[in-house]
Amino acid sequence: MLALGLVLAVIVGAAWLFRRISMGGMLGRWQPAKVVSGVMVGPHERVVIVELEGQWLVLGVTAKQVNLLTSMARPEGAANAASAPAATPPFAEWLAAALAKHRRSSSNDTP
Structure with a gap:
């Protein structure tokens, strides 16, 4: 043992x-590559934009493979958009407000 x-x-x-x-x-x-954006197009499929050495690669990603859909030069205005913080989605704002409301009502109920 x-x-x-x-x-x-x-x-x-x-x-x-x-x-x-x-x-x-x-x-x-x-890090030579970074994910710029991605969107779900199905239950297990995504389209992802990856920046690699000034080029944007548009990739189709599934559970079994990754395919290059197209590549393009990085747009001029994209440098500021990629470095800016992502906007808070509406659901996240609603959830934060609901939690805050619940906490306020819970603290008022306790003696």
């Missing part, structure tokens, strides 16, 4: 160490 516990501890330790090394090295590294 002691040997089995030792083997399992070595496996867990090696996995933890590998994860720390691989994640730590990626934090300061330049």
